[in-house]
Structure formats: C-alpha cells, structure tokens
Amino acid sequence: MKVILANPRGFCAGVNMAIDSLERALQIFGTPLYVYHEIVHNRHVVERFKKRGVVFVDHIDEIPSDSVVLYSAHGVAPAIREASVKRNLNAIDATCPLVTKVHLEAIRFAKEGYTILLIGHEGHDEVVGTIGEAPGSIRIVQDEHEAETLDLPTNAKLAFLTQTTLSVDDAEVIIKALRKRFPHIVGPKKDDICYATQNRQEAVKELVPDVDIVLVLGSRNSSNSLRLAELATSCGKSAYLIDSASEIDPAWFSGKHTVLVTAGASAPEDVVQDCIEYLRNQFDAIVETRTIREEDVSFNLPKELRSLTVLS
Numbered sequence: 001m002k003v004i005l006a007n008p009r010g011f012c013a014g015v016n017m018a019i020d021s022l023e024r025a026l027q028i029f030g031t032p033l034y035v036y037h038e039i040v041h042n043r044h045v046v047e048r049f050k051k052r053g054v055v056f057v058d059h060i061d062e063i064p065s066d067s068v069v070l071y072s073a074h075g076v077a078p079a080i081r082e083a084s085v086k087r088n089l090n091a092i093d094a095t096c097p098l099v100t101k102v103h104l105e106a107i108r109f110a111k112e113g114y115t116i117l118l119i120g121h122e123g124h125d126e127v128v129g130t131i132g133e134a135p136g137s138i139r140i141v142q143d144e145h146e147a148e149t150l151d152l153p154t155n156a157k158l159a160f161l162t163q164t165t166l167s168v169d170d171a172e173v174i175i176k177a178l179r180k181r182f183p184h185i186v187g188p189k190k191d192d193i194c195y196a197t198q199n200r201q202e203a204v205k206e207l208v209p210d211v212d213i214v215l216v217l218g219s220r221n222s223s224n225s226l227r228l229a230e231l232a233t234s235c236g237k238s239a240y241l242i243d244s245a246s247e248i249d250p251a252w253f254s255g256k257h258t259v260l261v262t263a264g265a266s267a268p269e270d271v272v273q274d275c276i277e278y279l280r281n282q283f284d285a286i287v288e289t290r291t292i293r294e295e296d297v298s299f300n301l302p303k304e305l306r307s308l309t310v311l312s
C-alpha cells in the first residue's frame with residue numbers, strides 16, 4: 001500500500017489559537033473553567049479538555065455567576081455576550097478572527113439597510129453566531145435551489161456573505177445563482193471561505209486523481225472535515241470521515257493500493273499519525289507527503305489573555 005499524506009491538513013490558525021487560549025486560561029484560572037459550545041468541533045480535543053476539568057455548555061445559564069467562560073472558535077451572538085455580562089462572567093473570546101470578519105461585514109451591511117443572504121448550514125454554531133449580529137436582516141441560503149426560489153424582488157437591496165467552512169465549489173454555484181437572480185447583489189469579492197478550508201480542499205482536489213481511496217480524519221460535526229470527504233466522493237473516490245484509526249474497516253482497502261490521508265482543520269496531528277501507524281502495521285504502507293501549499297498564518301491570543309501572566 002502507498003499512502004499519500006496531504007499537506008496542508010489538520011489544525012488551522014484559528015483552531016491553534018482557540019486551543020492555546022483554553023490551555024492558557026487553564027494555567028491562569030484553573031478549574032472549573034467553562035466553554036460555551038465545543039472549543040473546536042473535534043471529539044478528541046473536547047474529551048481531552050473534559051478530562052482536565054473543562055466544562056462545555058450549550059447555555060450560558062448553566063454557568064455559575066462570577067465564573068470564567070471561553071467562547072469557542074466559531075463565535076457567538078451578541079445575546080450570548082449580554083447573558084454573560086448579566087451573570088457577571090469573566091468572558092474570554094477565542095472566536096477566530098476570520099469569523100469575526102464575517103460578523104463585522106454582517107453588522108455593516110445591516111446598518112446600511114441591506115437584507116443579507118448568508119450562505120451556510122442552518123444550525124451550525126458559526127451561522128447561529130453571525131445571524132445573531134443582525135437577526136432581522138439575515139436569511140440563510142443553503143443551496144442553489146434556495147437561491148433560485150427566494151421570495152424577494154429582483155431589485156431588492158441585497159448583500160451576501162458565506163460561512164467560512166463551506167465547499168468552495170458549492171459556494172461558487174450558489175453565488176452565481178444569486179448574482180443571476182439579483183444582478184445588484186453586493187458581497188465580498190469572491191466569498192468568505194477561509195484560507196484553511198480552501199487550502200485543504202485544494203489539496204484533496206489535486207491529489208485525489210492519484211489515489212484509490214481517501215481517509216479524512218475529523219469529527220462528523222466538523223463542517224470543513226465533512227466537506228473534504230464530500231469533495232473526494234464527488235471526484236469519484238470512496239472516502240471515509242473517521243475520528244480515529246479504530247474506526248477503520250480493513251475491508252475498505254480490498255483491491256485498493258493508494259490511499260490519500262488528510263484531516264479537517266480541527267483534527268489533531270497525533271490522530272493522523274496513529275492512522276498512518278495503523279496503515280504501516282496492517283498493510284506495510286509506505287508514506288509520501290505531498291505539499292500543495294505552504295501555510296504561515298497565525299493569530300494572537302484573545303486580548304483578555306494577552307495581559308495576564310501565569311501564576312506558579
């Protein structure tokens with residue numbers, strides 16, 4: 001068996017920053033420490049922090065007054081910030097700056113009187129947070145059909161925004177449909193899909209012709225991991241989204257010789273390496289890393305943490 005290991009894969013700058021923020025908050029404040037929603041959408045990351053005493057909540061009122069809370073990389077709506085203030089929580093905002101950028105665009109368009117069409121997945125934490133910035137002005141568009149059948153006049157004052165972790169190809173189709181129906185619609189030059197999502201998809205697209213099967217490390221609720229598996233499938237290859245090597249069924253590889261391994265932006269590298277180790281042990285795999293694009297993006301810790309030092 002030959003394994004092609006995609007690069008870039010795995011952690012992006014936003015996920016690194018969010019995880020570093022939680023590590024630092026643990027050092028500074030200790031436990032109990034609360035996180036609103038999963039810090040990133042990955043089972044391993046969440047379970048490891050849970051074991052160290054971090055409590056993940058879906059509602060601010062689950063957190064005792066005067067506690068410390070971190071907002072996850074996906075961002076939160078203003079109503080959540082207000083609820084935290086009411087409970088006198090010490091809030092640390094680990095929202096990825098690329099998500100914050102979409103929030104700011106939503107605020108600006110809403111102030112200027114636009115109806116905003118947010119291309120994204122209903123119920124995803126990021127989408128819920130963005131809608132919360134201007135609930136009366138935003139409508140979700142999930143696919144091309146919805147874009148084509150929106151009950152809005154052609155001359156409506158419209159803007160579009162996108163979730164950061166969409167399929168680049170799907171978003172392009174939806175934006176094209178919107179521009180066709182609403183020629184005056186405004187928006188970002190192309191979309192708001194982040195560099196990490198784009199690069200991981202680009203790597204799969206470029207490498208998938210050389211393989212028989214694709215393994216994507218990532219959790220089922222990770223939007224960008226799901227998109228990688230879907231992309232590989234749409235290119236005609238069997239693709240499996242797995243949280244760890246323990247989910248691999250050896251029968252998948254029957255008659256297959258070349259495997260592409262990649263990972264979503266929230267999947268830790270040790271999980272990827274465990275998977276590679278499994279393929280080496282079980283199938284005598286030789287591994288070749290192929291780099292499609294170099295990444296050198298990093299984000300500062302949230303301002304609430306920058307000024308604090310660790311007490312030992």
Ligand code: SF4
Binds near residue numbers: 014073097098195224
């Ligand atoms: S996937 Fe993109 S938007 Fe999401 S945390 Fe990573 S860099 Fe930020």
